[in-house]
Amino acid sequence: MSNATPVLPAPERVAERAREIMAGIEADPEFGAFTAAALKYDEAWTCFTGFPVISNWDLDTDKRPLLTEGLRALSLKAAVYELGGQDEDMTEIPVAVPVDEMMHAMIAQPQLLARIAERVGISVIHQTDKEHHDYETGDYTHTAYALAWDEPPTRYWLDHFEANRRLEILDRRYEAAGFLRSGKAHAFDFTAA
Incomplete structure (x- = not known):
């Protein structure tokens, strides 16, 4: 068994x-149903x-462009998986935080996505404990994206340091409004309200 770092396929x-x-x-014939289901998932989009x-985030105006970006990210990851020898670890290329969040909404439609992936002949790889959000302009993901579709929209493809600054x-x-640890806790007692 080798400990060598796998080499990513050419961008x-x-x-x-x-x-x-x-x-x-x-x-795909079920793409419309998949899109409708993924966009309907917006009622569960409560990540802080x-x-x-x-x-100036607005779910109503941003969800469709984000769907496109999420699909592009999944397509890049599927291509890396296929061309990189089906190495799941290698496939977790850096993705910007908002785009990753949209991928979660798409993956929440497992039956539709699995059928589409099977017909297209791809594997959808996304494992939360292996993902990383250290995307930066000029990195591997950015290079492959730009070669495929031109420059990624910086509204959604935020560099890691900028995303952290905004967080x-x-x-x-959030803390000023009573939400602690970026929405992971609060001290609201609803029985007393």
């Missing part, structure tokens, strides 16, 4: 394959640390 190859994957997903890092601002505001 050019990943970009080409990711475009093919995305086109296959969008052409994902979408709220977007400036610190949000955390101070």
Whole structure:
């Protein structure tokens, strides 16, 4: 068994394959149902640390563009998995926090996504304990994305340091409103209210 770090496939190859994957997903007969289900999931989108890092965040206007970005990220990851020898660890390439949050909404439609993936001939790899949000402009993910679809929209593809800066601002505001640890706790006693 080797401890060598796996080498990611060339971004050019990943970009080409990711475009093919995305086109296959969008052409699938259940894509409309998948999109409707993923966007309907918005009632459960209560994460304090994902979408709220977007400036002037508005679920109604941002969810469709974010769906596109989430699909692009999943397509990139599927391409890396396929071209990189089906290494799940390698597949967890850096993804911006808001885009990752949208991927969770899509993965919450497991039956539809599994059927689409099977027809397209891909594997959807996303494991929360292995994901990382250290995305930065110029990194591997950014390079492959830009080769596939041009520059990613910086509204959603926030660099890691900028996302962390915004999370610190949000955390101070949440705490002022009584939400502790970025919404992971509060001391509201609803029986007394």
